[in-house]
Amino acid sequence: MLLKDFLRDGEKALEGLYPAAEARSIMLMLCEAIVGTKSYTHIIEPSFTIPHKDESTLLEALRRLSEGEPVQYVIGRTDFCGNSFRVTPDVLIPRPETEILCREAIRTGSRMSASRSAFGKDAQPVRILDLCTGSGCIAWTMALNIPRCRVLGVDISDAALEVARSQTFPGSAPGPDFRPPVFMKADVLDPGTVFDGGPFDLILSNPPYVMDSQKAQMRPNVLDNEPHLALFVPDDDPLKFYRSIAAISHEYLAEGGEGLTEINDLLGKETSEVFSAAGFSRVSLLKDLFGRNRFVSYAR
Incomplete structure (x- = not known):
């Protein structure tokens, strides 16, 4: 599966929940957390293929996102004041x-x-x-x-x-x-x-x-x-x-x-x-x- 295709399909799956720019940001955040890609990887490497070992994890994560679960809970972390914090549904996502x-x-x-x-x-x-x-x-x-x-x-x-x-x-x-x-x-x-x-x-x-x-x-x-x-x-x-x-x-x-x-x-x-x-x-x-x-x- 090409990264650019997964990002495109993911944005489409989230379009009813988020504005287009936010949906794209969520998808990029997800791929960075799971695959290790950057926000520009799909642009400078249009043929970048998602490793097979990560495919099922990404698809399950996208399912959760499409049901409205915040991306921070899906990946289990969020950035705050220059550090990465663990978050679960038991705590608020820091704003x-x-x-x-x-x-x-x-x-x-x-x-x-x-x-x-x-x-x-x-x-x-x-x-x-x-x-x-x-x-x-x-x-x-x-x-x-x-x-x-x-x-x-x-x-x-x-x-x-x-x-x-x-x-x-x-x-x-x-x-x-x-x-x-x-x-x-x-x-x-x-x-x-x-x-x-x-x-x-x-x-x-x-x-x-x-x-x-x-x-x-x-x-x-x-x-x-x-x-x-x-x-x-x-x-x-x-x-x-x-x-x-x-x-x-x-x-x-x-x-x-x-x-x-x-x-x-x-x-x-x-x-x-x-x-x-x-x-x-x-x-x-x-x-x-x-x-x-x-x-x-x-x-x-």
């Missing part, structure tokens, strides 16, 4: 918007780390709490990018925590003071939960925030495949996670510490008011790549 949260947190955490470097070996590491960690993409990104930091990732799902703990990054070269995140099972909505390792200099979160009434606006491939536990909140109490995050931050955020959380862009004002009412200073809304209110930052 580009969350990369913005990570970039902001890395800047803040690196600044904190640099300001303590004058103390040498006696310097206290930057301590970070990641609530609703899911795949661990935020927790691991912090650990890999902020010198000497210590990260605690929290989730209620055993299956998500298994994914988070299983992440490996063979191509990365962490420094000598690198420590992998610690992950614990906990319900962030339970006011009795105790988070070891605090106080924390950074508290980060990408909690469930999509209202049930917004389900009708979502693509079937997301609605039918990604975990609802990590996505949705009831319309009659859409800010419940943010009240808990604010309460946890009130107890565990260190003096001079900062928090950053991803939000529903329809509830930007209401979400920021939750943190203002909890007594935090410098509460502000930050925008995503499309100019929508997507994050709330706050400080103690």
Whole structure:
């Protein structure tokens, strides 16, 4: 089977689910993951033949894609902040918007780390709490990018925590003071939960925030495949996670510490008011790549 023919047939099979450009991108991603080809292989090598050993794997993968399963679940990985993360249907697929949260947190955490470097070996590491960690993409990104930091990732799902703990990054070269995140099972909505390792200099979160009434606006491939536990909140109490995050931050955020959380862009004002009412200073809304209110930052 020629690569160019498989790509053409695959795009046709997906045309009812995705725009043409996205369908092509999905097919190229699939072939790169399974065969090792590049996005231009079929162009510069039009006679490239898919190895026989990969044919059945590709055809089964295409069947799953044509049924609406996201390509990231089919190949089991996704790129995020320069690293490849393992993903399964037990965790959300990390979005580009969350990369913005990570970039902001890395800047803040690196600044904190640099300001303590004058103390040498006696310097206290930057301590970070990641609530609703899911795949661990935020927790691991912090650990890999902020010198000497210590990260605690929290989730209620055993299956998500298994994914988070299983992440490996063979191509990365962490420094000598690198420590992998610690992950614990906990319900962030339970006011009795105790988070070891605090106080924390950074508290980060990408909690469930999509209202049930917004389900009708979502693509079937997301609605039918990604975990609802990590996505949705009831319309009659859409800010419940943010009240808990604010309460946890009130107890565990260190003096001079900062928090950053991803939000529903329809509830930007209401979400920021939750943190203002909890007594935090410098509460502000930050925008995503499309100019929508997507994050709330706050400080103690």
